[in-house]
Amino acid sequence: MSGFSITRLLSHFLRCFVNSRDEIARSILDTRFSQESWEKFFETFGVTPLRITYEQIVADPEAAASRIAEHCGFERGGADRVEQFDDPPLSPQTTALNPIWERRFNCERAADANRP
Numbered sequence: 797m798s799g800f801s802i803t804r805l806l807s808h809f810l811r812c813f814v815n816s817r818d819e820i821a822r823s824i825l826d827t828r829f830s831q832e833s834w835e836k837f838f839e840t841f842g843v844t845p846l847r848i849t850y851e852q853i854v855a856d857p858e859a860a861a862s863r864i865a866e867h868c869g870f871e872r873g874g875a876d877r878v879e880q881f882d883d884p885p886l887s888p889q890t891t892a893l894n895p896i897w898e899r900r901f902n903c904e905r906a907a908d909a910n911r912p
Contacts (some may be wrong), residue, residue, distance in 0.1 A: 821905060854888055 838845055846867040853860040 817901065817908075820901060845912060850889065 821910060834845075837843070848860055848863060
């Protein structure tokens with residue numbers, strides 16, 4: 797591979813990386829906007845949503861299901877009327893790298909914002 801090709805390849809990689817970073821930032825803004833819209837909806841219509849996280853579901857699926865059922869107006873219990881099934885394989889979708897990537901992303905975005 798010639799030096800020119802390597803330069804083009806590196807240039808392409810850097811453009812893709814910057815575009816990916818911009819896409820991540822855009823997705824974060826879109827998610828925040830969506831969340832704010834839902835919060836306005838709940839407030840406007842007097843809705844009290846059940847707030848439950850993926851981590852809570854993974855940690856204790858049965859307790860999470862009970863909370864959801866109670867929130868929907870079902871009475872506690874009734875396990876004898878529900879067909880038993882094997883628990884689906886749930887596991888957290890995060891690793892030790894997530895906070896590292898998040899810090900790096902935030903630092904790079906801040907550095908980009910300070911560039912002329």
